[in-house]
Amino acid sequence: MIEVERLAKIYQIGEQKVTALAGVDFSIDKGEFVAIMGPSGSGKSTLMNLLGCLDLPSSGVYRLENLDIQGLKADQLAEVRNRRIGFVFQNFNLLPRATAQENTELPLLYGRVPNASQIALEALERVGLSHRAKHKPTELSGGERQRVAIARALVNRPAIILADEPTGNLDSITGAEIMKLFHDLNRESVTLILVTHEPEIAQQAKRIIQMRDGKIVSDEINVVMPC
Ligand code: ADP
Ligand code: MG
Numbered sequence: 001m002i003e004v005e006r007l008a009k010i011y012q013i014g015e016q017k018v019t020a021l022a023g024v025d026f027s028i029d030k031g032e033f034v035a036i037m038g039p040s041g042s043g044k045s046t047l048m049n050l051l052g053c054l055d056l057p058s059s060g061v062y063r064l065e066n067l068d069i070q071g072l073k074a075d076q077l078a079e080v081r082n083r084r085i086g087f088v089f090q091n092f093n094l095l096p097r098a099t100a101q102e103n104t105e106l107p108l109l110y111g112r113v114p115n116a117s118q119i120a121l122e123a124l125e126r127v128g129l130s131h132r133a134k135h136k137p138t139e140l141s142g143g144e145r146q147r148v149a150i151a152r153a154l155v156n157r158p159a160i161i162l163a164d165e166p167t168g169n170l171d172s173i174t175g176a177e178i179m180k181l182f183h184d185l186n187r188e189s190v191t192l193i194l195v196t197h198e199p200e201i202a203q204q205a206k207r208i209i210q211m212r213d214g215k216i217v218s219d220e221i222n223v224v225m226p227c
Contacts, residue, residue, distance in 0.1 A: 001159070002028040002051065002193055007060035008214075009046050020046040022214035023060060030159070033182075035202035035222075038211030045164055047211070051193065052162045053081040054166040058214045065159070079176045082110055086153030090165035092145040094137045094152075100124060100144075101133040111156070123151035127181060143174035150181055161185060163194045167201055181202055 009021040016177045028034055036044050036120070049055040050062060053069060056077075062069040064080065072080065087093075094103045104120035113119065115202045127147040137145050146166060153161055167175035179201065186192045196202050203224050210218040 001030045001032075001065055002026075002202075003061070003063040005049075005061040005116060007047075007062055009043075009049060009055070009156050010058045019214050020053055020130060021050070021057070024211075024214075024216050026209065026216065026219060028191060030191055030192065031186070032204045033186045033192045034194070034209060035205035035207070036193065036195045036209045036211060037197060037199075037202050038217075040197075041123045042211040043214040044211055046214075048162050048164050048193070048195055051160075052085050052087055053077050055175050078110075082107055083156055084159050086150075086156070086158035086161045087167045088146070088149050088161065088163040090168040092137070092142075092169075094145060094148060096137055098225050099134050099136055100129060100148045100151075103137070106152060107156050116155075119155050120151070123154045124148070126154060127151045141174070143177060146170060146174075146178050147181070150178070154185075158190070160191045160193065163192070165195055165197070167196065167198065175201070202215065 005025050006023045007021060008023045009146050011020055018159040036047065038044055050057050056070060057192065064084065067080065069077070069169055099115065101120050102126060104114045104123050108119060120131060121130060124137035127150050129144060129147050129151065132140060132144060140148065167178055170178065182192055182194065194205065202208050203222065205222055208220055211214055
């Protein structure tokens with residue numbers, strides 16, 4: 001489903017070049033649950049942005065469902081991103097003035113999908129939040145906000161969910177509830193790629209990739225995973 005070869009990202013800031021990703025190779029099959037770990041600054045978010053088609057690599061190959069991503073034009077890239085990928089971020093990234101339902105509807109509006117509000121309500125129901133549909137983010141707890149973000153990620157029925165430190169701002173009980181949602185989705189064959197620095201979160205994945213200085217230093221099946 002995902003294949004990357006020598007994928008690299010170099011940021012140029014004035015005279016200075018920052019190698020955020022120094023050439024990584026891996027592939028991820030449909031239905032996998034992969035955790036990406038590594039110290040701050042090791043390139044995890046850069047990699048997630050590339051996998052999520054939010055940004056293009058400086059060099060290397062990225063094939064998503066056999067599509068060569070680096071060859072796409074901006075509008076085609078947006079289409080792939082919107083249709084195939086759901087994003088969940090550490091800081092939830094919700095629109096503050098919009099209700100939970102409006103936030104959830106957002107990806108559908110870009111695609112002019114009919115019944116957007118109905119689909120959004122069903123997604124909120126899926127994450128156990130339909131009773132909060134009319135609430136704004138400030139009226140919701142951190143865990144509820146993240147559940148809205150997951151509902152928003154689900155409305156286009158993405159094949160892949162990319163989550164960058166999704167439990168980083170949550171207490172451990174709330175984090176466990178969010179992880180349960182991810183496990184449920186993964187059981188339905190959604191491919192899950194999750195960045196975390198919490199070992200107890202990473203241990204729930206089926207495969208753990210460790211990064212350091214923009215490189216992959218280990219990529220192993222997780223033998224600790226329960227059941
Ligand atoms: P992580 O998510 O593992 O903490 P990042 O991918 O955010 O790491 O960052 C990797 C490196 O790239 C860091 O040195 C960071 O400062 C740099 N970097 C990330 N994004 C940018 C950017 N937009 N412009 C310049 N440098 C960046
Ligand atoms: Mg990061």
